[in-house]
Amino acid sequence: MARYIIQRILWMIVVLFFISLITFTMMHTVPGGPFDQEKKLPDEIVANLQERYNLDEPYWKQYLLYIDNVVVPEITQEETASMLDETLINIPLPRGYYFRWMNFGPSYSSRSRTVNDIVRDQLPVSIQLGLISMTVALLIGLPMGILAALNQNTVWDFLGMSVAILGVSVPVVAMGPVLIWIFGVALKWLPPTGWGAQPPYTLFFIPRTLFSWDFWRYTLMPAFAVGTGNSAIIARLTRASLLQVIHEDYIRTARAKGLAERTITTRHALRNALIPVVTILGPMFAAVLTGLFVVEQVFGIPGLGRYFITSITNRDYPVIMGTILLYAIFLVFANVLVDITYAWLDPRIRYG
Amino acid sequence: MSDTVYSGADVAPSLWRIRLKLAWKSFKRGWNMFRENPIGLIGLAVILFFGLMAILHPILMATVWEQRVYDPIIGYDFEVLAHPSPPSWLPQPDVPMHTPSLRHVLGTDPLGRDVLSQLMYSTQSEFALGIMAALVTVLIATTAGAVAAYFEGVVDIILMRLADVILMLPFIAILIVLSSMFDFQMIHLAVVYGLLAGFGGNTIVIKSQALSIKVKTYIEAARIAGGNDWHILFTHLVPNLLPLSFLYMMFTVTNAIFSEAVLSFFGLLNIRMSWGIMIQTAQAAGYLLSSWKYWYLMFPAGLAISLLCSAFYLVGRAMDEVVNPRLRKR
Numbered sequence: 001m002a003r004y005i006i007q008r009i010l011w012m013i014v015v016l017f018f019i020s021l022i023t024f025t026m027m028h029t030v031p032g033g034p035f036d037q038e039k040k041l042p043d044e045i046v047a048n049l050q051e052r053y054n055l056d057e058p059y060w061k062q063y064l065l066y067i068d069n070v071v072v073p074e075i076t077q078e079e080t081a082s083m084l085d086e087t088l089i090n091i092p093l094p095r096g097y098y099f100r101w102m103n104f105g106p107s108y109s110s111r112s113r114t115v116n117d118i119v120r121d122q123l124p125v126s127i128q129l130g131l132i133s134m135t136v137a138l139l140i141g142l143p144m145g146i147l148a149a150l151n152q153n154t155v156w157d158f159l160g161m162s163v164a165i166l167g168v169s170v171p172v173v174a175m176g177p178v179l180i181w182i183f184g185v186a187l188k189w190l191p192p193t194g195w196g197a198q199p200p201y202t203l204f205f206i207p208r209t210l211f212s213w214d215f216w217r218y219t220l221m222p223a224f225a226v227g228t229g230n231s232a233i234i235a236r237l238t239r240a241s242l243l244q245v246i247h248e249d250y251i252r253t254a255r256a257k258g259l260a261e262r263t264i265t266t267r268h269a270l271r272n273a274l275i276p277v278v279t280i281l282g283p284m285f286a287a288v289l290t291g292l293f294v295v296e297q298v299f300g301i302p303g304l305g306r307y308f309i310t311s312i313t314n315r316d317y318p319v320i321m322g323t324i325l326l327y328a329i330f331l332v333f334a335n336v337l338v339d340i341t342y343a344w345l346d347p348r349i350r351y352g
Numbered sequence: 353m354s355d356t357v358y359s360g361a362d363v364a365p366s367l368w369r370i371r372l373k374l375a376w377k378s379f380k381r382g383w384n385m386f387r388e389n390p391i392g393l394i395g396l397a398v399i400l401f402f403g404l405m406a407i408l409h410p411i412l413m414a415t416v417w418e419q420r421v422y423d424p425i426i427g428y429d430f431e432v433l434a435h436p437s438p439p440s441w442l443p444q445p446d447v448p449m450h451t452p453s454l455r456h457v458l459g460t461d462p463l464g465r466d467v468l469s470q471l472m473y474s475t476q477s478e479f480a481l482g483i484m485a486a487l488v489t490v491l492i493a494t495t496a497g498a499v500a501a502y503f504e505g506v507v508d509i510i511l512m513r514l515a516d517v518i519l520m521l522p523f524i525a526i527l528i529v530l531s532s533m534f535d536f537q538m539i540h541l542a543v544v545y546g547l548l549a550g551f552g553g554n555t556i557v558i559k560s561q562a563l564s565i566k567v568k569t570y571i572e573a574a575r576i577a578g579g580n581d582w583h584i585l586f587t588h589l590v591p592n593l594l595p596l597s598f599l600y601m602m603f604t605v606t607n608a609i610f611s612e613a614v615l616s617f618f619g620l621l622n623i624r625m626s627w628g629i630m631i632q633t634a635q636a637a638g639y640l641l642s643s644w645k646y647w648y649l650m651f652p653a654g655l656a657i658s659l660l661c662s663a664f665y666l667v668g669r670a671m672d673e674v675v676n677p678r679l680r681k682r
Contacts, residue, residue: 015517022521023529030533165669169662171610173617173631174654181644192641290522294614298641308525309618312532320529327522335520 136227145238193300392670398663488546497558602668
């Protein structure tokens with residue numbers, strides 16, 4: 001088991017290097033740099049800027065410098081390396097030392113904020129939205145899937161699965177405005193745009209206003225818009241998995257023992273049927289978190305997805321690189337976690 | 353020396369005909385199974401409806417619709433007071449005495465173009481995008497999956513590791529970056545999407561299916577009869593993978609249309625008109641979120657995406673029951 005975990009983690013690191021290399025090459029093969037403006041800058045200024053951001057070095061050296069900054073942790077005594085706080089992980093150690101890791105560098109378009117500042121401001125909002133969306137997806141999807149499986153080939157089953165298919169097929173681009181029209185403009189129940197939490201956050205992403213309606217009223221519509229699509233996936237998976245389980249022999253045994261139908265469903269069937277559903281939650285959360293661009297744009301939520309679009313228009317390469325790398329870390333981590341979970345559940349994979 | 357020496361040329365046409373007959377037979381068997389499922393038929397009907405819309409647009413432009421007014425990209429209706437205008441059979445906000453007409457069945461957009469014309473015109477490109485992306489995906493996934501399963505060893509490891517990497521790419525973010533840096537048109541999106549989807553998850557699925565076919569006796573028989581690797585791959589392995597490939601093709605179409613909507617929404621694609629562009633036009637002019645009054649700007653395109661995607665999804669599900677014996681009811 002330990003060997004398998006080490007194998008997967010090593011592979012995870014290789015994948016991340018590969019993704020960073022792809023992104024870096026992609027970004028540096030296109031003509032036009034971040035300092036190309038309508039009014040041409042004087043050559044000396046461009047030269048200075050390029051030196052400041054290491055843009056005058058050859059590409060391979062730029063890449064190595066970037067990787068060095070991101071990957072290699074530093075232990076320093078200084079308060080901060082510069083005026084700007086450039087590292088994402090910054091832990092104070094005893095005797096005035098600091099453990100600094102993941103330096104994503106400066107932002108080209110924002111003079112006062114580094115990539116790290118941007119991530120620290122925007123990512124928590126995306127995580128909040130992603131977590132609430134997942135909760136909505138579970139709250140809708142699980143009951144729907146269970147209901148459909150227990151009443152297989154009845155009206156309930158048909159209805160539930162039709163709703164699921166529609167949920168998968170309605171894009172957020174269409175769902176968002178309709179929700180805003182109904183609940184934000186016509187009924188005026190919920191604020192149409194905005195977000196109800198500001199930094200600082202406790203534990204990186206928990207807002208101080210967690211228990212107030214002020215926070216939740218902003219989250220309901222976007223979470224629903226994202227959640228329905230995923231609830232459909234959860235519903236389908238729950239249905240399929242539960243259908244497979246209730247035809248197993250041990251369910252028949254339980255029934256033959258004379259157990260109540262309710263006990264059989266909750267204790268014997270559901271507990272086993274939910275294993276695939278639980279394992280998909282990790283990758284699903286990573287996928288949701290890295291795909292929030294449209295919903296954040298439509299609902300005006302200050303998350304990382306929305307900032308990513310801004311940095312695309314600004315050609316803010318370090319922000320683009322940093323965001324993609326962070327997203328890749330989430331995705332890779334979630335997938336490796338599932339692999340390890342499966343290996344733990346099923347020994348055949350471990351030794352396969 | 354006997355006279356009955358069969359050369360390849362004598363045998364080939366009949367063999368070809370037999371193969372065609374067999375394919376037709378298995379298609380008919382599949383179709384009969386597919387036909388029993390109302391879900392698949394509903395999906396197919398919706399797809400046919402959209403196909404009809406796509407075909408009807410050039411015909412309408414040539415006959416009924418005046419080019420100047422109804423062109424989906426550069427048309428403008430001077431006889432309507434204010435654009436955007438709601439469907440012309442509904443009361444108009446600026447006209448006190450309104451006689452309902454069918455001049456603009458779905459209204460006009462902020463630039464004075466007919467929404468129905470745009471909707472129908474875009475259907476063509478959505479179909480082209482979806483089917484092209486799906487074809488690229490199927491081509492790559494089937495070849496890569498079959499090759500990985502058949503040859504094993506280094507080829508298998510390389511292809512599977514590649515699939516692993518592509519699976520873990522932040523898909524939409526990469527598409528956004530690519531489309532913002534390069535001049536992306538529909539065909540580019542289709543090819544890039546097909547590449548990413550083909551080498552990613554689909555390869556893994558197809559490979560697992562190919563592994564189960566590889567151990568069948570007819571593959572062994574072909575090898576004993578002296579067939580070389582490529583012959584076995586493309587005449588025995590790949591044809592048996594195609595049903596599953598086409599199933600995954602259905603889901604690729606849906607996802608490709610979705611990503612087109614996302615990229616168009618951010619204005620990153622260099623295309624003149626699509627369902628995503630229609631929504632983006634409404635958004636760029638500030639009508640998308642302002643009020644329910646302008647529902648006709650977003651609703652048709654949003655509904656069209658939802659309907660066409662669910663139709664492909666339904667057909668995919670129905671095909672799933674035909675292709676996967678495990679899911680059959682009997």
